[in-house]
Amino acid sequence: LTEFGAHPTLAGLYYIPRTSSGYPFTASVRQLITAAITGPGIWSHFIHPDDVYDPNRSLGLSWKELKRDFGRMIEFVRKHYPWLRFVSIREAYQILQKIDSSGAEFELKEDRLVIHAAPGLQLRLRLNGYKMKSMEGLKVVYRYQKMSALILETVQPTAYMVLEKK
Secondary structure, three states, X not given: OOOOEEOOOOOOOEEOOOOEEOOOOOHHHHHHHHHHHHOOOOOOEEXXXXXXXXXXXXXXXXXXXXXXXXXXXXHHHXXXXXXXXXXXXXXXXXXXXXXXXXXXXXXXXXXXXXXXXXXXXXXXXXXXXXXXXXXXXXXXXXXXXXXXXXXEEEOOOEEEEEEEEO
């Protein structure tokens, strides 16, 4: 597994590994997508030029079937992860560089989470047995229905969240 991030010795080179590829939307591709988005929060998908013609990659499906499956894959991601932004690899590089250089700091003191970060930083917070009591300097981008987690965005340089045990 290659991590996302700047190359340790080559300036300007950034690792953005693919997490899935091809057109067929199989159970294993769904698992790769879900693991990528619920793990690092990033999904990168690659299509090989010969994915349509290679019977191993196309699973013997016709172009019409491959196109339909790829559409189902995109619909799955949009439905289950509506907060995810679809960007080009160049935009992803710029976003990840900005996040890496942001100097964001997180501090948990008892029931209070303090976040120092530039406005616009999105983050996923797993609540792990806590619930949000109040917040300031943050907005909720997405609230999972079946998982105790939130997608948040900073709207002020210093943000606060007070948590309480469920």
